[in-house]
Amino acid sequence: MVEPTETSASTPSARPDSFAPIMAREGGLKRALGARQLSMIAIGGAIGTGLFLGSGFAISTAGPAVLVSYAIGALISLLLMGCLAEMTVTHPTTGSFGAYAEHYVGPLAGFLVRYAYWSCLVLAVGTEVTAVAIYMHYWYPAIAGWLWILGFSALLIAVNARGVALFGGIEYTFSLIKLVAIAGFIVLASDVLLTNAVRSAGAMGSARAGIGFRNYLEHGGFMPHGLGGIWVAVIMAVFSYLSIEMIAIAAGEAVNPQLAITRAFRATVVRLVVFYLLTLSLMLAILPWTQAGVATSPFVIVMQMLHIPGAAGIMNALLLIAALSAMNSQLYITTRMLFSLARAGQAPRALGALSAGGTPRKALLASTAGIALAAWLSVRSPQSAFLSMVAISSFGAMFTWLMIFVTHYCFRRKRRALGSAGFSMWGFPVTTLAGAVAMLALLLTTPFTAAFRMTLLFGVPFLVFLIALYGLRYRSGVARRELAGVRGGSQATKIE
Numbered sequence: 001m002v003e004p005t006e007t008s009a010s011t012p013s014a015r016p017d018s019f020a021p022i023m024a025r026e027g028g029l030k031r032a033l034g035a036r037q038l039s040m041i042a043i044g045g046a047i048g049t050g051l052f053l054g055s056g057f058a059i060s061t062a063g064p065a066v067l068v069s070y071a072i073g074a075l076i077s078l079l080l081m082g083c084l085a086e087m088t089v090t091h092p093t094t095g096s097f098g099a100y101a102e103h104y105v106g107p108l109a110g111f112l113v114r115y116a117y118w119s120c121l122v123l124a125v126g127t128e129v130t131a132v133a134i135y136m137h138y139w140y141p142a143i144a145g146w147l148w149i150l151g152f153s154a155l156l157i158a159v160n161a162r163g164v165a166l167f168g169g170i171e172y173t174f175s176l177i178k179l180v181a182i183a184g185f186i187v188l189a190s191d192v193l194l195t196n197a198v199r200s201a202g203a204m205g206s207a208r209a210g211i212g213f214r215n216y217l218e219h220g221g222f223m224p225h226g227l228g229g230i231w232v233a234v235i236m237a238v239f240s241y242l243s244i245e246m247i248a249i250a251a252g253e254a255v256n257p258q259l260a261i262t263r264a265f266r267a268t269v270v271r272l273v274v275f276y277l278l279t280l281s282l283m284l285a286i287l288p289w290t291q292a293g294v295a296t297s298p299f300v301i302v303m304q305m306l307h308i309p310g311a312a313g314i315m316n317a318l319l320l321i322a323a324l325s326a327m328n329s330q331l332y333i334t335t336r337m338l339f340s341l342a343r344a345g346q347a348p349r350a351l352g353a354l355s356a357g358g359t360p361r362k363a364l365l366a367s368t369a370g371i372a373l374a375a376w377l378s379v380r381s382p383q384s385a386f387l388s389m390v391a392i393s394s395f396g397a398m399f400t401w402l403m404i405f406v407t408h409y410c411f412r413r414k415r416r417a418l419g420s421a422g423f424s425m426w427g428f429p430v431t432t433l434a435g436a437v438a439m440l441a442l443l444l445t446t447p448f449t450a451a452f453r454m455t456l457l458f459g460v461p462f463l464v465f466l467i468a469l470y471g472l473r474y475r476s477g478v479a480r481r482e483l484a485g486v487r488g489g490s491q492a493t494k495i496e
Contacts, residue, residue, distance in 0.1 A: 047178055049131040049326060050240025051276060052297050052319045054390065055283075057451065058240075059292035062233035063224040064216040064284050067277065072230075072438075073237030074273045077244055079435040080401055082425040083408035088248040090415070096248040097404045098340055104410040105403075111470050112463065113403045114341045119462065120396025121334040122367055124242065126374035127389040128327035129153055134386065135320040138300065139313070145385075146375040152324060153371045160331050161361050167332055174325035181318035182275050185299065189282035192306060213285045224289070232449045235398075235442055239390055242397045243326065244272060245404070246333050334367035335360055346473075391452045395459030398443045405436035 058066045087100050098117065102110020132152050133145030160167055196211045216222055223230065283298060287305065292298045297319050303312040339360040342352030351363045370393075377385040408425065409432050425431060446455040 047175075047182070047272070047275060047322065047326070049128050049323050049386075050236070050242065051279070052299055052322055053131050053134065053386065054236050054240055055280060056292040056296075056298045057387065058233040058236040059280075059284070059287075059289050059298060061225060061236070061451075062229040063220060063222065063289045065223040065230050066233050066237075066289075067280055067284070069230050069233035070237045070240070070276050070280060072234050073241050074276065076238065076401070076435055076438050077241040077272065079431050080404055081244060083404055083432060083435070084245055084248045086425050087408060087411055090411075096340075097245065097400070097407060098337065099344075100411060101403055101407045102344070104414055105407055108467070108470055109403065109407070110344070111341075111346050112466055113400055113407075114337055114344070114346065115466050116396040116403075116463070117400040118334055118337045118341065118367070118396075120242075120393050120400060121330045121337070122370040123373070123389060123393030123396070124370070125327055125330045125334065125368075126370035126377075127386060127393060128323045128330065129371055130374045130377070130386045130389055131323045132320060132327070135297070135316055135323065138296070138316045144379070146379050149371065149375045152327075153368065156324065156328050156331055157364065157368060159328065160335065160364050161355075161359060167328070171325065171328055171332075174321055174328060177318065178322045178325055179275070181315070181322070182279055185302075185315075186278060186282060188306075189286060189302070193282065193285055210288060211286050215285055215288055219288055219290050231445065232451065235394065235446065235449070235452055236390070238401070238439075238442060239394050239397060240276070241272065243329060243333070245400075246329060331364065331367065335364040338363040338367055346470075387451055388454065391454040392458045394446070394452060395443075395455045395462070398439055398446075398455075399459065399463070402436060402439040402443065405432050405439065408432050409436070 055066070058069060062069050084097065088096065091100065091103075093099055098110050098114035100110075101113040129149045129152060130145075133148045136143070136148040137145065159170055192211065193213075200212070283302060287298055287302050291301060297316070299319060300312050300316050303315045338347060338351055341347035342349060342360075342363065351360065351366055353360065353362055355361050370389075374385065374389060377388055381388065409429060412425070412428055412432070443456070446452040447457075
């Protein structure tokens with residue numbers, strides 16, 4: 001996706017458009033993450049509820065053609081990762097694409113991207129913890145979901161408050177368990193399909209009815225809801241891939257950013273594409289698409305269909321770990337984005353303070369609003385809480401991805417004029433513009449889908465509010481004074 005040309009990432013401060021002030025104001029975080037941990041953090045966020053629960057909605061919307069939807073989502077993700085890799089190797093900082101937008105597009109763009117992404121992941125944390133309540137309902141249907149939401153949330157907030165080394169170790173373990181679970185599902189599903197094919201040929205025993213790749217064409221055909229169904233499922237696919245961009249943010253705490261970033265980007269893209277598409281391909285051959293939904297994970301339904309003793313409960317436990325893993329990653333990223341906003345003078349200065357262990361705890365506590373919303377929705381509308389959280393949080397995700405492509409376009413034009421390019425995204429500008437157009441099209445078509453109608457209804461007023469807030473703060477001079485204090489060094493060493 002990216003091609004090395006020259007490693008100039010360490011020398012941008014010598015240039016007239018120096019990125020050094022942004023790097024300096026975001027200093028103080030501990031560099032303790034390696035390439036494997038960076039990759040696992042991204043996988044931890046991206047392989048979670050979107051695959052294990054959200055895929056049920058996507059399958060029920062697109063039918064077997066959901067494979068096309070997730071392939072389109074994977075292609076957009078691949079383009080996005082190429083753009084991010086090039087910018088991140090040049091400027092490995094916690095503010096990441098928010099800082100890049102500020103520097104290469106304009107201060108307002110940086111402000112909007114940071115807050116849109118922060119709000120997106122704050123709400124995405126809510127989707128993960130809502131899924132946790134759904135998974136726990138499998139074992140304890142009589143216990144209210146909001147109790148599980150609050151209990152597990154308190155546990156992960158404590159983990160994130162301790163320090164990045166503990167977070168990285170736990171997230172690596174969570175993600176490894178998740179990958180082993182998916183690999184186990186792939187092996188089991190492949191064995192079931194192969195055995196059934198042999199039995200269908202009359203070689204041994206009798207075949208199970210309703211299992212086989214003929215499910216792709218039964219129950220209304222490959223595209224039972226037409227191109228419209230495929231397109232709606234692409235929106236869920238993009239939401240499912242959300243969090244792969246976490247690598248760029250975590251690069252600010254990487255031990256060897258340039259080496260870790262390039263390795264992590266490549267590994268993450270390959271793993272996500274293989275795991276998502278292969279897993280869904282096998283699932284659709286076992287589970288008729290008409291039985292999919294969001295009341296129960298389709299993975300659990302498959303295990304129930306196979307009648308393997310204890311398998312459904314074990315799978316549900318693994319899905320619980322997957323949701324906790326994604327929630328853990330997203331708490332980490334929302335905290336760092338709010339920290340970046342505070343260091344830029346665009347959020348209360350106290351949120352840019354660090355604990356003695358180098359953790360922005362106040363930013364962490366402020367980033368738990370999505371948990372409160374999830375708990376409220378779980379009480380008010382338990383049946384629709386998950387899809388409501390997905391629809392609301394999708395605006396920030398799609399707007400951020402759109403702005404990453406726009407920022408990369410501006411980045412390449414400016415860096416080319418300076419004669420510097422540490423890594424190059426192939427096919428520029430066609431690939432970058434194609435990604436931007438795809439994201440814009442997805443965003444503008446959300447009002448025409450029932451499930452995502454709330455996306456723009458929430459997003460447009462929120463964006464207008466942010467623009468007004470930005471104008472008022474900068475016109476009054478408050479943010480300029482805060483930013484001057486940050487660059488003067490008062491924030492860089494502040495300890496809680």
